[in-house]
Amino acid sequence: MAYYSSKNVLRLLKSFNTQWENGGFSPPCPGFRRSAFYIAEKWYVKNYTKPVLIEGGHAFGKTTLLKQMLAALLERGVPPGNILYLSFDYPLTRNKSAAEIIEIYRRESCSGSPLFCLLDNVEYASEFVDFCKTAGGGTHVHVLAASSAHIDGLNGTCPFIRYIPMSGITFYEYCEYHGFKPDERTPFVYPADFHTQDISVITAMHRGLEPLSRYLEDYIRSGGYFDPNGGATDELLYAKAVDKTLMRDIPLLFEVRGNTDVEKVFVYLCYLSSGTISVNSISKALRISRATVERYIDYFEKTNLITIHESMDWETLSSVKGFKKIYINNYRMRNCALNVGGADTAAFDTDIKNAVKVSFIMHFRQFFQDGTALGFFKKNAAAKRTDIVVRFPDKINALINVQYADQVQLRANDWLLTLADKTYPNYLVTKKASDYGMVYLEDGRSVCKIPAYAILYLFGYFEKYRPMLRGDENDDL
Known part of the structure; x- marks a missing residue:
């Protein structure tokens, strides 16, 4: 019997698609x-012109989103x-291209048009880039795909x-x-516009957000992560994701033999x-070649485990070769890998400063998806403090x-003040609700202070409502 026969493919598809028999998805989605x-939903259902690809790490909610989209279509x-x-x-689907499987279903079972395809784990799909090139613009097949890893050739600049x-x-x-x-x-002020607002508006905003x-720290x-059905997340979730x-992902996607060094x-x-970090130092400490260390770090970034910040030159806004800063993308995932207790250990108090910084970086990257780059800055070799450098597409840096x-x-000689632009402030993210407002120098340079809970909340608020606030013509991510 042919393993890849149409009959076997349709049998597998039937097991995925319970809505074909009972009209709904089982079990019900959150x-x-x-x-x-x-x-x-906007780009997949309302204004479809080309395949939509969602990329994020394991357990970030991509499969849940696909199932919710299925329910929304019904x-x-x-x-x-x-x-x-x-x-x-699954082995059967990994060894057949998306185009072949969809064509089998259209030919054997689907009579209507368009066919709404919800494709999960497409990092494993063969010939997926070629499929995306031919799936756009038509009215017969609409594609919403999810991937846990970066797929070469598919990113934010892909046409x-x-x-x-x-x-x-x-x-x-x-x-x-x-x-x-x-x-x-509470008045909500766009994160890049704090310095343009009257102090009364900023004060009202901070007073309104203070209860949050x-x-x-519970967040x-x-x-x-969270269980959208109401249950508490536990360490098993993070262990499975790591x-x-x-x-599995790294060995299969990048053909790595043996996982010990990974x-x-x-x-x-x-x-x-x-x-x-220094790649040379890691190489010497672990007795693994520099080339292998660099390759594995690249794999970690492509599978959404880490974020890399390059050292950036303040004057030229270009990356400087040498040291890098690496952030594990999830505080609990890091502690799980290190076997450092649960969520309520004394270690949390030690790690909270770094955890908040990582959370800020994740929010910032999620919010600014228009070519904005993040790095870090060091004034000189003897300097101990490093800061986040933001390079905006319009060449403004902060x-x-x-x-x-x-x-x-x-202090008056702090880099946040001495290197501030006269037209655009630097930012100091603080802890206490009372640590907010603008700090000015006599020549007009400034720093905007804002508590972490406030800026994180505003990032998420405007991410959700930005399309409605800006209008359909300007919300193309």
Whole structure:
């Protein structure tokens, strides 16, 4: 019997698509919908012109989003047979291209048009880039795909897909899910416009957001994950996410033989997370070649385990070869890899400063998806403090320092002030609700202080409502 026969393919598809028999998805999908759902719905259902690709790490909610989209299509009256959910996380589907499988279903079972395809785990799909090149612009097949790893040739600048990066839940989504709300009279100021607002508006905004400050550290403890059905997340979730990436994704996607060195390098990076690293030092410490270390770090970034910040030259806005800063993308995932207790250990108090900084970086990257680059800056070789450097597409650059501490110091010779632009401020992210406002020098340079809970909430708020605020013509991510 032919293993890849149409009959076997249709049998597998039937097991995925319970809506074909009962008209709904089983088990029912969670009701809480994240901001990424509404962005995907706009481009997949309302204004489809080309395949939509969602990329994010394991357990970030991509499969849940696809199932919610299936439910939304049924609610819109799309016939169940015109919806195809397909996961490539199985031997049969991995060894057949998306185009072949979809054609089998269209030929054998689907009579209507368009066919709404929800494709999961497409990092494993063969010839997926070629499929995307031919799937756009037509009315017969609409494609929404999800991937846990970066696919070469498919990114935010690719002309034949619409790319939506997806991180763990934002602080805004965490508060929305749990019913934590600011004062209803709170004015919301766009994060890049704080310096243009009257102090009375900024004060009213901070007073309205202040009740949310008590929830930030609980959010950090959650690690950016949550059970949308109401249950508590546990360490098993993070262990599975790490193991699947290191033990399965990297060997399969990048043809790595043996996982021991992969684990060694990742655990070493977990110890150094948020600090500067030297590839040469890692190579010597682990007795692994420099080329291998560099290759594994690249794999970790492509599978959404880490974020890399290059050292940047302040004057030229270009990357400087040498040291890098590497952030493990999830606080709980890092602790799980290091076997450092659970979410309520004393270690949390030690790690909270770095955890908040990582959360800020994740929010910032999720919010600015228009070519904005992040790096880090060091004034000279003897300097101890490093700061986040932001390079915007319009060539404006800014420094951001995250000081999550009860006592925040901002001296006259601080880089945030001395290197500030006269037309655009640098930013100091603080801890206490009272640490906000503008700090000015006599020549007009300035620093904007804003508590971490406030800026994180605003990032998430405007990510969700930005399309409605800007209008359809300007919300192309």
